Amino acid sequence: MEFLQPLHIQPENEGSSTGAHWIKSKGPKMNSYSPVDGKLIGTVVTTDAAAYQEVIQTAEKAFKEWRNWPAPKRGEIVRQLGDALRHEKHFLGQLVSYEMGKSLQEGLGEVQEMIDICDFAVGLSRQLYGLTMHSERPSHRMYEQWHPLGIVGIISAFNFPVAVWSWNAALAWVCGNVTVWKPSEKTPLCGNAIQNIVATVFEKNNVPDGVNNLIQGGREVGEWMSHDTRIPLISATGSTRMGKELNTAVAARLGKTILELGGNNAIIISEHADLDMSLIGSVFGAVGTAGQRCTSTRRLIIHEKVYDAFVAKLTKAYQQIKIGDPLDVKHHMGPLIDQDAVSMYLKSIEDCKKEGGKFLVEGGVLDGAGYESGCYVKPCIAEAQPHYSIVQHETFAPILYLLKYKTLEEAIAIQNGVPQGLSSAIMTLNMRESELFLSQQGSDCGIANVNIGTSGAEIGGAFGGEKETGGGRESGSDAWKAYMRRQTNTINWSTQLPLAQGIQFDL
Numbered sequence: 274m275e276f277l278q279p280l281h282i283q284p285e286n287e288g289s290s291t292g293a294h295w296i297k298s299k300g301p302k303m304n305s306y307s308p309v310d311g312k313l314i315g316t317v318v319t320t321d322a323a324a325y326q327e328v329i330q331t332a333e334k335a336f337k338e339w340r341n342w343p344a345p346k347r348g349e350i351v352r353q354l355g356d357a358l359r360h361e362k363h364f365l366g367q368l369v370s371y372e373m374g375k376s377l378q379e380g381l382g383e384v385q386e387m388i389d390i391c392d393f394a395v396g397l398s399r400q401l402y403g404l405t406m407h408s409e410r411p412s413h414r415m416y417e418q419w420h421p422l423g424i425v426g427i428i429s430a431f432n433f434p435v436a437v438w439s440w441n442a443a444l445a446w447v448c449g450n451v452t453v454w455k456p457s458e459k460t461p462l463c464g465n466a467i468q469n470i471v472a473t474v475f476e477k478n479n480v481p482d483g484v485n486n487l488i489q490g491g492r493e494v495g496e497w498m499s500h501d502t503r504i505p506l507i508s509a510t511g512s513t514r515m516g517k518e519l520n521t522a523v524a525a526r527l528g529k530t531i532l533e534l535g536g537n538n539a540i541i542i543s544e545h546a547d548l549d550m551s552l553i554g555s556v557f558g559a560v561g562t563a564g565q566r567c568t569s570t571r572r573l574i575i576h577e578k579v580y581d582a583f584v585a586k587l588t589k590a591y592q593q594i595k596i597g598d599p600l601d602v603k604h605h606m607g608p609l610i611d612q613d614a615v616s617m618y619l620k621s622i623e624d625c626k627k628e629g630g631k632f633l634v635e636g637g638v639l640d641g642a643g644y645e646s647g648c649y650v651k652p653c654i655a656e657a658q659p660h661y662s663i664v665q666h667e668t669f670a671p672i673l674y675l676l677k678y679k680t681l682e683e684a685i686a687i688q689n690g691v692p693q694g695l696s697s698a699i700m701t702l703n704m705r706e707s708e709l710f711l712s713q714q715g716s717d718c719g720i721a722n723v724n725i726g727t728s729g730a731e732i733g734g735a736f737g738g739e740k741e742t743g744g745g746r747e748s749g750s751d752a753w754k755a756y757m758r759r760q761t762n763t764i765n766w767s768t769q770l771p772l773a774q775g776i777q778f779d780l
Contacts, residue, residue, distance in 0.1 A: 286465050288317035288489030289324040291331040292482045293472040298324040300490060305462050308374040308608040309598055311646035317461045319490040325497055328486045332424050332451045333503060335483030340421050340449040347447050348398025354443075354474045355391030358384060361470055365435070365463075367600065372460050373434050374608040374648065375562045376599040387439040389732045390748060394443035397753055401448065409774075412767030419757040421449030422529070426498045426507040428519075431610050432565045432669075433510070434460035435467055437533070440732065440748040441508045441756075446484065448756045450506075453486040455498065459610055461489050495519065502526050506756065509533070510567070513667075513693070513741045520743075531755055532743025533736070535667040536695030538718075538727035539572035539688045541710070543681070543701035544579050547724070551700040552586050554726030555673075558698075560594055560606050560652045561728055564671035565614070567742075568696040568720070568728040572664065574676045574684045584633065584675065587654065591634045594652060597643050608648035609670060618650055618670035624663045625672070630655040636672065659687045667693060681706055689717045695738030696720040696727035719746070 288303070289296040300319035307314050320328070339347070358365070362384045370380035406415040425445040429438045434456060442452045456464030468487040475485060488494055495515075498504055499522035508531035509519050516534040523530050540558065542551050558570030575583055599607030609615050615638060622636050636653030643649075652671035657664050664674050678684040688697055697718040699710040707723045709715055719738035720730065730736050735750035737743065746752045772778060 286315065286317045286462075288461065288465070288487070289320040289328055290468050290472070290487040291328055291335075292480070292485055293476050294482055296324045296327055300324070303458060303461055303489060303491075305372060305460070306611075307371050308610055308646050308648040309371055309600065311648075314372060315462050317465060317489050320488040320494055322497075325488060325494065328453060328483075328488055329424070329501065329503055331483035332453055332486050333483075335481040336421070336423050336451045338481045339451055339484050342449070344398045344401055344447055344449065347449065348395045350474065350478050350480060351391050351398070351443050351446055352395045353478065354471060355388050355395070357470050357474050358388050358391065362388070365466060365470075368466055369434055369463055370599045370607070372462055373431055374599055374610055375432075375565075376604065376607055377602055379562055380599070383433060383436040386436040386732055390439050390443045393732055393749060394447045397444065398447040401753070401757070408763065410765070410771045412765065412769075414764045414766065415761065417759055417761050419448070419754065419759055422505045422756060422758055423450060424504045425450045425452050425756060426501075426504040427452055427454040428495055428498065428507065428509040428511065429454070429456050430510040431457035431459035432562060432567070434463035437510050437747070438464075438467065440736070441531075442485065444748075444753045445756045448753055450756055451484045451486070453488060453498070453504065455488050455490065455494055458489070458491045464489065496522070499523050500526070502528070505529060506531070508745070508747065513743075516743050529755070530743075531737070531745035531747060533567065533738070533745055533747060534743040535693045535741055536567040536569070536727075536738065537571050537665070537667045537691045537693040538568055538696040539574050539698075540570055540727060541678075541681075541684045541688060541699040541701075542573060542575040542579065542583055543699060543703065543706055544576040545703040545706060546579065546700035547702060548579065548583050548586060550724065551583065552590055554698065554700065555587065556590050556594075558726035558728040559673040560671045563606050563609050563650070564652070565610065565669050566728050568730065569669075569671075570673065570727045571667065572674045572676060572688075574678055574687050576684070577677050577679055580677050588633055591652060591654060596639060596649055596651070606652065606671065608646055609650055610648070612647060614669060615648055615650060617668065618672065621663055621666075621668040621670065621672055622653065625655050625657060625661065625674075628657070628661045628663060630657045630661065630663070630674070633675070659690055665691050681709060685710065685715055692741040693738065694718045694740035695742040696722070696730075698722040698725060698727050700724055718742075
C-alpha cells in the first residue's frame with residue numbers, strides 16, 4: 274500500500290522501542306493481516322522478558338530527567354508532535370483504516386483526535402493548578418501541588434489503535450510522566466508507525482530516550498505490566514473481563530488504574546423526538562466502525578407512539594448502507610476486525626433468536642468479490658426484550674436491538690438496567706424530558722447526551738463510564754489529575770509551633 278513507506282513501516286519490525294532506539298528481541302513474531310482484503314501487511318517481533326526489562330529500566334532513568342523539564346517546555350514538545358501528525362494525517366489515517374478496518378473518514382478522524390488532544394495538552398501544560406487553603410493556625414500557609422507519578426502504562430484496544438493512546442500519552446507527558454505503550458496485538462503496525470513519528474520529534478528536541486516507549490505482544494506482556502510495581506498507573510482499554518483481571522492484579526500491589534471497558538449503549542427515542550435527526554444518530558451509532566466502538570449504539574428504546582414510524586425509517590435506511598473496502602469513501606461500513614469477531618457476531622444472532630428476538634433486518638456474512646477476507650457482515654436489527662441475556666451483553670458487532678416503552682421513567686430504567694454504563698442519549702425536543710434524563714434520576718452513564726447519538730465524543734470532555742465500564746476518565750476536563758499525585762503542603766512562618774485542633778503539647 275502507498276502509505277507504508279512514508280511511515281517507515283517495513284515488512285518486518287522490532288516490536289520494542291525506547292524512542293528512536295529499537296531493541297532486539299527473541300519474542301515470537303506477530304503478523305498483522307488486514308481485515309479489508311486478508312493480506313499480510315507486516316510482521317513485528319514481540320517483546321521478550323529481556324527487552325521488557327530494558328524498556329522499563331530506560332523509562333525509569335528518563336523519568337528522573339523528564340520530570341525536571343518545565344511543564345510548558347514539555348508542552349512545546351507535544352505541540353510539535355501535533356504538527357507532525359498534521360503532516361502525516363493522510364498516511365496514518367489510511368494505515369488505521371487498512372489495519373483496523375474502519376472507514377477512511379473514521380481513520381482520518383482518529384488522527385484528528387490525536388491532533389486535538391495535543392492542542393489541548395499544550396494549553397494544559399500552563400494550567401496544572403493547585404489550590405490554596407486557609408490554615409486554622411496563625412502564620413501558617415496551606416496549599417496543594419501536583420507531581421508526576423513516574424511510568425504510565427498504556428494498554429490500548431484495536432478499535433481505536435492510535436487515538437486512545439494519545440489521550441493518555443499527551444496528558445501524561447505534559448504532567449511530567451513517561452509512558453510505556455502496549456498496542457493491541459491486532460493492530461501492531463499502527464503502534465510502530467506512531468513510535469517512528471514521535472521519535473522524530475523527540476530526537477530533534479533532545480528528549481531523553483525512554484520518555485515514549487513501545488512494547489508489543491499479547492496477554493503475557495500485559496500481565497508483566499499489571500504486576501510491575503515500577504508502573505504506578507496503568508490505563509487500559511478493552512473488555513470488562515480483561516479489565517477485572519488487570520484491576521485485580523494492579524490493586525493487589527496498590528497501584529492505580531484508569532479503565533475504559535465495555536459499553537452497552539442506548540438511545541431513547543422520545544415521542545417528542547425529531548425523527549429524521551434521530552435516524553442519523555442511530556444509524557451512525559450502530560454501524561459506524563462496524564459496531565466496534567465502545568460507544569456504539571446497541572439498543573434503541575423507542576416510545577410506543579412513534580415506534581412504527583421510526584422503525585420504518587430505520588429499516589429503509591439500513592437498505593441503503595454500502596458495505597465494502599473502507600478506503601473507498603463511498604462505503605459506509607467496512608469489515609469486522611477478524612474471524613473471531615465474525616464468529617461472535619453470528620453466535621449473538623443465534624442467541625437472540627433463541628431467546629425470542631425477531632429480526633427485522635437479517636444479518637449474515639458477505640462473500641464474493643470484494644469480501645475475500647471473510648470479515649464483512651451485514652448490519653442487522655432485532656426486536657427484543659430488555660431482560661434478554663444477549664441484550665444485557667456487549668457484542669462488538671453491528672447488531673441493534675429495538676425495545677419499546679410507554680413512560681420516560683420506564684425508558685430510563687431500561688437504559689440503566691444493564692451492567693455497563695458508558696454512553697447514553699435521548700432524542701427529544703421536550704426540555705422536561707431532557708433535564709430528567711440528565712438529572713440524578715436519569716442516566717447512570719459516564720456520558721449522557723441530548724439530541725446527539727452515543728458515539729463520537731470530543732476530546733474536551735473527560736471520557737469514561739461507570740459500573741462495569743470501569744469508572745476511569747481519560748482525555749479532557751480535569752482528567753489530567755489521574756496522571757499525577759496530589760501533595761498537601763503546610764508552611765509555618767511564625768516563631769511558634771501551634772498544633773492543629775488546639776492540641777497542647779508542652780515540653
